[in-house]
Amino acid sequence: MFPTTTSVPQAIKEILSSNNLYLQALLSGIANYTALAQKIKPDIEKITASKVNVGTIVVAIKRLVDNLQNDEGIQNNHTVTNAHPIIEGARMSLTGNIIDIDFNESKFDQLSYIFDQLLEREINYSYNLFQTDKQIRLLVDDDKEVRNIVATASKKFDGRIKGGLSKITITIPSILNEINNNTYYNFISSVSNMIYNSRIHVQDAFFTPNEIVLILDDKDAARAYELLRAKITK
CATH class of the missing domain: 1.10.10 (Arc Repressor Mutant, subunit A)
Known part of the structure; x- marks a missing residue:
């Protein structure tokens, strides 16, 4: 046998x-x-x-x-x-004209250089920072001065810089992670399913206990935002 x-x-x-x-x-x-x-x-x-x-x-x-x-x-x-993704208290925002900077694992020190330059010049731009063991991603407003800082730093690292992007941020009430139910996971599944069924191409996505951040091309962002807003915030 x-x-x-x-x-x-x-x-x-x-x-x-x-x-x-x-x-x-x-x-x-x-x-x-x-x-x-x-x-x-x-x-x-x-x-x-x-x-x-x-x-x-x-x-x-x-x-x-x-x-x-x-x-x-x-x-x-x-x-x-997943027909009912609505969660009371969920908020959404759409930010256009951002760049995605992907640092490789051997050049994390260049991130400090960029932040130092932004602070020294008192540039007040919103950003998102995501880190894993081997990667750092920085999403920041696409501005001429920011571009100049990144261009200087890019001479010292082999990372990838991509523009022409928009960011959809869905903020989820923290209470969902404090109670023992599947609402949070069902909500994420619902958002993913709506994007998939609408054939909207997502460049990247990041999930935290309190936020979902979707990165899309500028041309797709408005349609994705309206689709999700109609279901999430009504």
Whole structure:
């Protein structure tokens, strides 16, 4: 009698089926396949009882997502399930004309240079800063003086600078993270699902306990904002 083994696609399906947030982020197009593959790799290896390559996981995730996107019944079911994303006290804002600065892991010191320059020149611009173990992302207003500072700093780092972007910020009442229910997770799933069903391309997305930040091209931002505002703030 041979022992029963679980394949990588089966393990991925099992993991994603038990985590609606992962699934919705994938279906909405805001999840990074490689980052997700690295995150769930230990769980997959535990389920399959074998070492698994990240590239293999990425391919399997993509195939699963393609199958789900082609299954109209599943898409319709998600639409019904997440039809009520409204949360009392949620607020939204739309900020246009921003740049996204992506620092690589070896040049984090250049971020200090940029902040020092902004403070010395008393430039008062709003910004968002997101950090992981190997990456720092700075979202800041696109202004000539800011551009000059970034241009000077960019000579010393190999990061990526992208303009022509807008930012949608959804502020979520902190009480949602203090009570034991699924409202917060259902809300995130609903927002992701609305973006996906409307075929709006999201450049990037960041989630914190109190905020959802969506980065979009300027040409898509207004439509996305009106779509979400009609459902979230009414």
